[in-house]
Amino acid sequence: MAPIDSSEIEAARAGWHYRGAHRPPFAISPQPGQESVWDYPRPPVCVPDRRHIQIYLGDRLVADSGAAVRVLETAGAPTFYLPPGDIDAGCLRPARGVSFCEWKGAARYWHVIAGADTVTAAAWAYPDAGGRFAAIAGYLAFYCAELDCRVDGERARPQSGGFYGGWVTDEIVGPFKGEPGTSGW
Template sequence: MPETPKDDPRIARARAAWQFRGQKRPDFAVEPGPDQESVWDYPRPPAIRPEPRPVRVISGAVTLADSIHAVRVCETGSPPTLYVPPQDVAMDLMTVSPTRSFCEWKGQARYFRLKGAAGSTTDIAWCYPDPLPGFEPHAGWICFYPGRVACFLDGERVIAQPGGYYGGWITADVVGPFKGEHGTSHW
């Protein structure tokens, strides 16, 4: 593999393939109201922003994560993904999954499942243990799928991003439409 992502033609092709990059909101985008933001104003490559609001993740009656140190990763067309530092996650309640994926911006992802749970074949979270340049300060930080465990941002129950693959956190302050809905693969 080449030394940097820009030297790797596969990564360069993946990064160049995106039609929207956050410079201009498309005509089909929902106009944000007061105290809202459009995912179409987020940049590509994604921006990493501090998240001062408390993040809490629960499975049944068990707290998996509780943090005031999360970051939001904001990428064009997707609701933010919230990454929590591992010290704020009950890592002893999860086990590493065999699932892997690759993001052209963040690198190789590792997934996690609940230990010993009936749904232990379902991935509930992921992280980038050895990320590409730009995401290194958040190596090993955990992001949870809000459609698979209960995720809360400042007490608001998060809605899952459509489609099942992406793990964006939809809250009342974010408008789309969102990548993952039918017919959005070219976004």
């Protein structure tokens, strides 16, 4: 991977319109018991989450945790990171490729496997996350498009666009980045 030019990152950050300080007029107003992704901050934050998180591939329980960390960022559905000890390591195989987050650094990916079923590059981690993201260093997150990912029993839906790994549940409202017309967010 080519080195990231810090001046390019700073220039991109300077162009942000939304940083969680106020909801834009097009944001959905949350009802009691809901959160607006437009109230989440930018830069993002890590928040411990003790709800029951389960991830299945078919009938196989891949992960079962009560010690998740949610990463919350303006306009994005929360991403749940789970401690490695709460994940069935027999369901993971390293995948090729890396990506880079301006906050968390380089991500590594894993295929999720259960019997004859494989979901390619369905999990990722930031092994060297530091600073405000040290809480998720080595924790794994999962795309829920092809996995059954649950928060206290509610099946999460994937954040639109295929790139972001956020989990949409009934407790959050958007619109969410990744949906059509959101490329400027």
